[in-house]
Amino acid sequence: MAVEELKQKIEEKHLLVNSIKSEIGKVLVGQRDLIDGLLMGLFTKGHILIEGVPGLAKTSAVKALADTVQVDFKRIQFTPDLLPADLIGTEIYRPKTGDFSIKKGPIFHNIILADEINRAPSKVQSALLEAMQEQQVTIGETTFELSDPFLVMATQNPIEQEGTYPLPEAQVDRFMLKLIIDYPNKSEEKEIMKRVGFENVPVIKQIIDPAELDDIGSLITSIYMDEKLREYIVDLVFATRNPQDYHMDISDYIHFGASPRATIFLSLVARAYAFLQGRAYVTPQDVKTIAPDVLRHRIILTYEAEAEDITTEQIIGHIFDSVEVP
Known part of the structure; x- marks a missing residue:
């Protein structure tokens, strides 16, 4: 692709990027680095790990981003009693027919928010690992391809907090980026105080579809x-x-x-x-x-x-x- 043509296409796609940022800004105050990191993950289909103490709008940021994209989104709350079947699905025995049927789990969505991922046991992490790396899951003896795009955006609390487990190195390596977020500054916190509970909950518009995501991905590699x-x-x-x-x-x-x-x-x-x-x-x-x-x-x-x-x-x-x- 010629340089001038590439520049022109980047300018055109920037209108979409600015629209996405504007929609996310309806619910998120500040956190520009976090938004940029999430967008880079979205455009390159790379998994993102976000770390920060509770209450910094990690979950809200991911949900707001997902709401701007015309894809299926699912939030999964990771807890110490979560089982692999709760994540990927399971086989169900049907007495009338004497056979098994597959009940797919929440992993069969385009964008997955794995909330507080480091509160779940290692078996669940292993089940998620196959999905992240191979873009497929195995239930019983059947392997299922996951949809495209498939993106895991995970949040975690610092491992010093009670009830958290360090993620296996092999799984952490699958995350393209690890974003660290901190407390807002004074002016941002004042704006948060003004908004929350005193304004109507904003409706986020869908801005971009999977085809446009693929176009941006191709531009980035060029x-x-x-x-x-x-x-x-x-x-x-x-x-x-x-x-x-x-x-x-x-x-x-x-x-x-x-x-x-x-x-x-x-x-x-x-x-x-x-x-x-x-x-x-x-x-x-x-x-x-x-x-x-x-x-x-x-x-x-x-x-x-x-x-x-x-x-x-x-x-x-x-x-x-x-x-x-x-």
């Missing part, structure tokens, strides 16, 4: 990325595995570095971020802006790092400072 930027992305990921090769003395703090999925997702999300900025090309700053969301849940720290209160954010910052920017 966005130009220089070869030096590709090398920069690979260097960032390799620095999490072999920091000594980049003159960093942090090997004792990293148990496992980022997987190859980090390289794939960072390349894709950098393009999606450039699209949200209305550009047909990726800059080094795009990569630096989005990289923490791609890397933070893929770097597993050692006990020594935890003992010294060293966080993944500090490790990522050190890597940014040490890896040369093109």
